[in-house]
Amino acid sequence: xxxxxxxxxxxxxxxxxxxxxxxxxxxxxxxxxxxxxxxxxxxxxxxxxxxxxxxxxxxxxxxxxxxxxxxxxxxxxxxxxxxxxxxxxxxxxxxxxxxxxxxxxxxxxxxxxxxxxxxxxxxxxxxxxxxxxxxxxxxxxxxxxxxxxxxxxxxxxxxxxxxxxxxxxxxxxxxxxxxxxxxxx
Amino acid sequence: xxxxxxxxxxxxxxxxxxxxxxxxxxxxxxxxxxxxxxxxxxxxxxxxxxxxxxxxxxxxxxxxxxxxxxxxxxxxxxxxxxxxxxxxxxxxxxxxxxxxxxxxxxxxxxxxxxxxxxxxxxxxxxxxxxxxxxxxxxxxxxxxxxxxxxxxxxxxxxxxxxxxxxxxxxxxxxxxxxxxxxxxxxx
Numbered sequence: 001x002x003x004x005x006x007x008x009x010x011x012x013x014x015x016x017x018x019x020x021x022x023x024x025x026x027x028x029x030x031x032x033x034x035x036x037x038x039x040x041x042x043x044x045x046x047x048x049x050x051x052x053x054x055x056x057x058x059x060x061x062x063x064x065x066x067x068x069x070x071x072x073x074x075x076x077x078x079x080x081x082x083x084x085x086x087x088x089x090x091x092x093x094x095x096x097x098x099x100x101x102x103x104x105x106x107x108x109x110x111x112x113x114x115x116x117x118x119x120x121x122x123x124x125x126x127x128x129x130x131x132x133x134x135x136x137x138x139x140x141x142x143x144x145x146x147x148x149x150x151x152x153x154x155x156x157x158x159x160x161x162x163x164x165x166x167x168x169x170x171x172x173x174x175x176x177x178x179x180x181x182x183x184x185x
Numbered sequence: 186x187x188x189x190x191x192x193x194x195x196x197x198x199x200x201x202x203x204x205x206x207x208x209x210x211x212x213x214x215x216x217x218x219x220x221x222x223x224x225x226x227x228x229x230x231x232x233x234x235x236x237x238x239x240x241x242x243x244x245x246x247x248x249x250x251x252x253x254x255x256x257x258x259x260x261x262x263x264x265x266x267x268x269x270x271x272x273x274x275x276x277x278x279x280x281x282x283x284x285x286x287x288x289x290x291x292x293x294x295x296x297x298x299x300x301x302x303x304x305x306x307x308x309x310x311x312x313x314x315x316x317x318x319x320x321x322x323x324x325x326x327x328x329x330x331x332x333x334x335x336x337x338x339x340x341x342x343x344x345x346x347x348x349x350x351x352x353x354x355x356x357x358x359x360x361x362x363x364x365x366x367x368x369x370x371x372x
């Protein structure tokens with residue numbers, strides 16, 4: 001440690017806060033360096049001067065005032081959520097409630113998106129069949145189930161839609177037969 | 186004791202909070218008064234500190250002692266207040282400021298000249314301390330008047346112990362040099 005380091009450590013030394021090894025090094029330096037010794041002495045004289053300059057603290061019992069303010073605060077926080085013990089959690093509760101709402105909204109959105117995806121798959125998969133007026137093959141329902149793979153909501157959509165498409169396809173076929181018969185007549 | 190009270194407060198017991206307030210209000214008020222040197226401001230800020238403690242107690246995990254934690258809240262409030270009111274700060278306030286009471290136990294000379302010189306010196310020291318940069322002053326107040334150790338100050342102010350040592354050194358260096366400067370300037 002040089003003089004600069006030593007001088008910085010004077011208040012620490014005087015307060016007894018230096019560790020064993022640091023204290024030994026500090027005192028060894030002080031024994032060899034009159035300048036640092038004088039500096040340490042001037043700091044030593046300063047401590048009682050600082051202590052003597054402490055202010056006289058006015059008497060104040062603020063417990064009642066503080067508790068009035070705290071009770072008001074507790075009531076204010078209690079309003080939306082009820083008892084006091086819940087109120088201090090109100091921010092947290094509020095956050096988790098908001099998070100819960102967002103989660104609900106996200107699930108609802110996901111369901112809507114799944115439904116839309118299922119509808120798109122059905123249109124893409126079966127439109128050709130409908131237009132051709134042929135029967136939807138049984139395996140295509142299975143394929144649709146696998147392709148959708150977005151849970152029961154989608155499955156239901158696909159099943160319902162497939163049967164509707166089949167019914168539509170039957171109707172188209174019968175209309176065609178009727179038209180053919182009419183032409184033959 | 187504090188841990189038990191805090192546990193009860195977290196369970197919604199306001200009476201326990203009242204006990205905590207009566208345990209700490211005097212200590213915190215003294216610290217705030219020493220920092221702000223205004224009784225009125227000290228009362229307001231002390232109240233704000235306890236409201237803040239009430240609001241934030243949920244986040245107190247017990248990693249530090251409650252006494253350290255409340256000093257941290259108090260230090261932050263004081264520094265914030267001093268920062269916001271910088272423009273309006275002046276250093277001639279408060280009862281006890283000008284009287285220069287001598288701490289109990291020190292040898293007291295009672296002749297008028299000694300009393301005058303002693304009071305004059307105390308006034309000067311108080312003025313210089315009040316004029317120190319806030320970060321130095323808070324360290325000085327915590328160490329000399331609140332009897333916190335270097336480690337406790339470091340925890341309170343959330344700074345390394347080394348920084349506490351540097352701030353105290355600089356505070357005292359300024360004090361020493363200003364005192365010498367004022368003495369040299371005297372006729």
